[in-house]
Amino acid sequence: MAQETQSFVNILEVGPRDGLQNESEIIATADKLGLIDHMLDAGVKRIEVASFVHPGRVPQMADAEDVIAGLPDRDDVSYIGLCLNKRGVLRGLATKEGKKRGIDEVGCVVVASDTFGQKNQGQTIKQGIKENREMIRFAKAEGLKAQVTISAAFGCPFEGAVDPETVLNIAEEMAGEGPLEIALADTIGVGVPAQVTDLFGRLREILPAEISMRAHFHDTRNTGIANAWAAVQAGVETLDSSLGGLGGCPFAPNATGNIATEDLVNLLNRSGIDHDLDLRKAIATNHWFENILGRRLPSLVARADA
DSSP states (O other): OOOOOOSBOEEEEOIIIIITTTOSSOOOHHHHHHHHHHHHHTTOSEEEEEEEOOTTTOGGGTTHHHHHHTSOOOTTOEEEEEESSHHHHHHHHHTTSTTOOOOSEEEEEEESOHHHHHHHHSOOHHHHHHHHHHHHHHHHHTTOEEEEEEETSSOBTTTBSOOHHHHHHHHHHHHTTOOSEEEEEETTSOOOHHHHHHHHHHHHHHSOTTSEEEEEEBOTTSOHHHHHHHHHHTTOOEEEEBGGGOOOOTTSTTOOOBOBHHHHHHHHHHTTOBOSOOHHHHHHHHHHHHHHHTSOOSOHHHHHTO
């Protein structure tokens, strides 16, 4: 059920990780750090900087520790590392050893589909729930914040429609470990606003008040921004987005990018909803990064306001 639209929405920038992981050409570590610096200058306060995965599976993330070692030491920013198993959490903890800045949050993932889960991280739903409960518990015990994303929450590229009850059952299991937040991800961009309103409305009803909701949308079928607005109206506190609309999952055929940070900021600006980002700086970062990639980025707002 929709509620009164909130006055502030947090934007979590996922460009350095989710935005780049599907790029076929390896982006230099210095350019990844440049992207992070530009987005911090644009006002980003939470940013997904890397994932701790095997480089043979996702070559773009092979320099995760090098990127994290080069992060600015900012007390007002939370750096997130994606972890698919306990080994990933251990790698995340290692980034904080000595005088390194390290990550602040562990991003865990449970896939709401057995087939996709096995392809993405070698886990069935049941195995993913068990592994992620242990990961959250371990990370928190070691002083890291932990949050969890339920991936393929609106549809699976291999099994088709995902039963909302499956998603909500996973969320209840994860909520038992007290994560910072629970995110629902439309990994293949198949959801529509009516589904977003319904599923997040039901999620809010089962979550304790101290666990916030986050949404992660891909724009595969041109519904990403509409879904973002539906999420805001459903009371979602944080929205993921990627500079320029970059992104895609290596294990989801034909999956396209995340909703573009610039497009999301424009939506919120013109809807009278506050956030932390400067649209002009985000657009300037888009044009700067085009030169790194050698092509225009998908964001429509950045093209329209060039």
